[in-house]
Amino acid sequence: MSDSPGARLQALFEGHRLTPTQRRIAHWMVRRAADVPFLSSVELAELAGVSQPSVTRFAVALGFDGYPALRKHLRDMAPAAEPVAERAPAEDGTLNEYQQAVHAEIENLRHLADLLADPEPVERAGRLLATSRPLLVLGLRAAAAQARGFAYFAAKVHPDVRLLDEAGTMLADRIDGAVRAGATVLLCFALPRHPREVVDALAHARSAGLTVVTVADSAFAPVARHSDLLLPGAVGTGLAFDTACAPMLLGRVLLEAMCDGLPDAQARLEEFDVKAAARGLFVE
CATH class of the missing domain: 1.10.10.10 (Winged helix-like DNA-binding domain superfamily/Winged helix DNA-binding domain)
Structure with missing residues (x-):
């Protein structure tokens, strides 16, 4: 600890x-x-x-x-x-509101670095994500971008990643379908304001037997009681809309930890690079 x-x-x-x-x-x-x-x-x-x-x-x-x-x-x-x-840091009133927002995010990242001094929770989460086939990734409203980003990169190394970024009555059905297919873990990105649908989805996921790993803005977020393992990454609140540098970085750290649990991750990345070059996907 x-x-x-x-x-x-x-x-x-x-x-x-x-x-x-x-x-x-x-x-x-x-x-x-x-x-x-x-x-x-x-x-x-x-x-x-x-x-x-x-x-x-x-x-x-x-x-x-x-x-x-x-x-x-x-x-x-x-x-x-x-x-x-x-x-x-010394503040003599010369920082404008945009600079203050940047400094606040820097402090959030410093706090995240302090938490990561104990890597065990992230490493444990990475092992859980690596073993789930399929792997569910949930993120609604403000957290949808974080979930999409994680799912995009995770699909390069994980054989079956299923993104849940739309709410509605089909959400529970998709969770149930993934459980029938063999899923054991759901990764949730939860940011304020926390949609009720996310809380309901996590409660349903756990009742269906899934282990829930959550990246949230705080260890005291409403999703905490429905999470088996919660990893906090604070958001910035100095602008009209929250900033989420720490949760995004925490998602990338989780990707790294998951790769460590996938023995063929590097081979999959190299295979993708070869195919991408053959198709001319990227402008170098």
Whole structure:
């Protein structure tokens, strides 16, 4: 298990039934894990977009007397952590909103790198994906692009990839058909705002006996309770529409881990390159 600040926080939250507001606080604490031990309850409330009493109730829900006790616990967990003023890049007001969005995504990628310090969850997910025949890849609405991108590349090395990027009454039928064909795993990309249809599809998939691996924006996303293995990649929220660099990169990391579990992956890629050259598919 990784000893990163984010991993330690997630371990602290495990086993607690949190309200949607409390999940939002937990999500933002994980995103700013290195800074949280030095934030006041008011600062954390502003960061998460909740009230200060909500932060206090959240701390009590975790078993602490109040937020000061929680913050002391976090400081004791990471005594060498640096305060936010020393860690954050200097901002003198010269960054415009587009630059700020880029810097926020860089922070999301740094957080992802911290999580990947423990490669075991991704490696386990890769092994699961490699063994499923067929392999289902689900992504609706905002997450459809992530699912399509993964399925496009996965099909180059995996013998049977089935993309589920359209909702409706046929979705459950396609899941059932894949199970009859031998599928054992469904990979889901889930991004906010989370469609109810995705939650329903995952519940159906698990009831049909599938193992669900999910790439989501947070370990506390609504899809978490329907996932056997959840890999978080935070999204940026500074622009009118969310940015998803971390989930996209996490999808590519999963592809790499899946290739490691497919002994003929390299041969398939080389075969594709030969055929692509013969057909003149690409302009070099």
